Amino acid sequence: MAEHVDIVEVGPRDGFQGIGPFIPTERKIDFLRRLYATGLRRIEIGSIVSPAALPQLADTPDLLAACADLPGIVPQILVPTEKHGLKALQAGSDFLAFVLSVSESHNRNNVRRAPMDSAAEYGRLCAAMPEGADMRLNIATAFDCPFDGRVAEDDVIALLDVLVPMRPGAEVCLCDTTGRAAPDHVMSLFRRAMARYPQVTRWALHAHDTYGLGLANVHAAWLCGIRVFDASFAGLGGCPFAPGATGNVATEDLVWMFDRMGVHSGIDLGALVPVACDGAVIPGGLSGGRVRAALTAKG
Template identity: 55%
Template sequence: MHVHHQSPGQSADSVTIIEVGPRDGFQSVGPYIPVETKLDVIGALHAAGVRRMEATSFVSQAALPQLADAEQVLAGVGALRGLDAQVLVPTVRHAERALAAGADHLSFVLSVSERHNYGNVRRGTLASVNDLMQIVALMPCGTRMRVNVATAFDCPHEGRVEAGAVLALVERLALVIHDAEFALCDTTGRANPAQVAALFQAARDRFPQIAGWAFHGHDTFGLGAANVWSAWQAGVRCFDAAVAGLGGCPYAPGATGNVATEDLVWMFEQAGIRTGIDLGRLAAVARDVVALPGAQTGGRVRDALAARACLPAGTVAA
């Protein structure tokens, strides 16, 4: 099965959910998760119908020891038929590692906020734009690129990010590569549905040459699914989510993870919008993920389904 990025001709009643638990979720877990366990989770997600996944990240092994096994994970997922496995790369050096390991779908990240970019990848935003330029020059024919624009709505250091700053950065990036998917990321989970709709509408109107748009949201204030729905109404058809809402940070009390994959599958399927993902099988994977030592999870649908399954026949709730 080939998953299409959003395009003008894409069906209005289908959506692509990109599972980021194996990267954004696992990186927040302190205790090391063995490669076999990571591949088991990825395999079970694939069996549930997930066809696009951020499988791992090629980053500093000292900074993120949880993802030091990126080469092994990427090699392991190669056997999963029809899986589009993208890998996150923050710099040229790590992109070279990913390409050498056989990656054919790179996911680059940089922040609108200069301060956040320094904290995240140890360089200024324009230096990251230059990195992207070098990576694009390295990419073999047939390699795909996704550009993640972090802090597109809010910065943990500087607060709300103005739409004009986001659009100015996207303009620079679109000169480097326009046939990539561009993801606007709610890094802190502080975005609201009105802000999400307005920014995507402005971006899609201003950059018709950009091949596709995606939204990466967090559920910090309980608005993850609402923000996704708002982006959907603004024409976005690709959404990041993590199984069991995996994410957060053990060193930041109150921080929560990505919007839960099972919550988005429930929301879209209830609205008659096809995800291609089996909710029952997905919920079973989510329950296994919740049991991982050190995992911080979220989401509502998993528990709601479990509670409904336990109701005795004939029970009527007020």
């Protein structure tokens, strides 16, 4: 396998955040350790947000502390505001993922402020980042908004024009928040953005599989040169602030596809499938994906 892909496991954040019954912290840590044992190294372990807004993620600092026992793990923490980003840094995080939406409707529904207000907070948070800390910039509703429909590429570019100069070394992730993007749209936006911002050397895609196009969109981004993809074990997930959106593409589906393509992910599919099977039966969870069922079918 000459080529390599980086899969970012976001199940412990995106997969768990919409589940109502609280998953015991000990069980979350067990899932984290089992995911690590499959070869996954970059894992979005949670989010620093208001416990009232997302009570499922209130124990994110406990998961961060558990990472100390996992050599080589890169625990990523999602933050939606400057205040929560500073709290994550104070908790010991050194890899933040700041999220804001292109769509004003979605950004206001999510964090009660306009996108440009969030952009200003991102800039201040970047300035406060200590040396050695890393930043990912998640551009939500880059393709489609649950309230306004398809998002114009010009609107995405206009927002990136403001954000990219604030931290050119940040990884930029375009997020298909609703799962309504199609492969041609994915290719068009990535090609345009990558050509406009040559100073950005790290790009990523966060794809949802609401309409069954998750893998197709990942492959379209791959053809554009993208090598970092978010995925959630068992296809768990769905944005609480995007009505109707289901989970991310399943991690096991991505690993299967890239294995068949001869692309190295460093992830042991045989070890991952049992973890995904257990994830799929978490009470209150909404699972997805196809590979898990295909590999465990009887007869």
